[in-house]
Amino acid sequence: MVASALISGSTPSPLSLIHPAINCCIGACNISTIKTPSFSKTLLGIQYELCRRRSLYRTRFRPFSPPVMEWQDCTVKAEIDVPASVAYNCYSDREAIANWMPFISSVQILEDKPDLSRWSLKYKAFGRDIEFSWLARNLQPTPNQKIHWRSLDGLPNRGAVRFFPKGPTSCVVELTVSYEVPPILIPVASALQPFLESLLSRGLERFATYAKSY
Helix, strand or coil: CHHHHHHCCCCCCHHHHHCHHHHHHHHHCCHHHCCCHHHHHHHHHHHHHHHHHHHHHHHHCCCCCCCCCCEEEEEEEEEECCCHHHHHHHHHCHHHHHHCCCCEEEEEECCCCCCEEEEEEEEEECCEEEEEEEEEEECCCECCCEEEEEEEEECCEEEEEEEEEEECCEEEEEEEEEEECCHHHHHHHHHHHHHHHHHHHHHHHHHHHHHHCC
């Protein structure tokens, strides 16, 4: 009887594939008719082990999800006592930016590709020496109105400077910078944005003085 049940074309029970010892029992009789306590405990034990292993598999082989990096935006503006055209030309001199922006240590324009420039940032803040660099591309400007850029490698960032004439001898300069919070600064991310806005404001104040002598 056992042999005929095993040879039959019926689909094997999943339990028979997991525990060979009960293969004959499945083929020879209806499990639901078995009332012995020991057999019921065996089935319960198998079901528990299946659930446990399935849970372990899902935990160990959960797909990796990379952390979502945080972007922050800073916008500052200042009134400059020079015409918009003068402020525009002054800000277009990228290599001179290190003279008035507090945290920029150097800007070097690539000789063979003048729309590209290598930037270096050095500043001591939050109890540590912070250093970053990036390669930036200046996008198509709007003369006397807008300069904008985006980084190509290094510290991810992008931004724009806009110039609004306020009269024949003055203008308002608005600077917007967007950046990805570096992993090393994530613990202080909430304090980073107001801190950088303060630095950018100081930079524009120094730019106002620098532009007068440009």
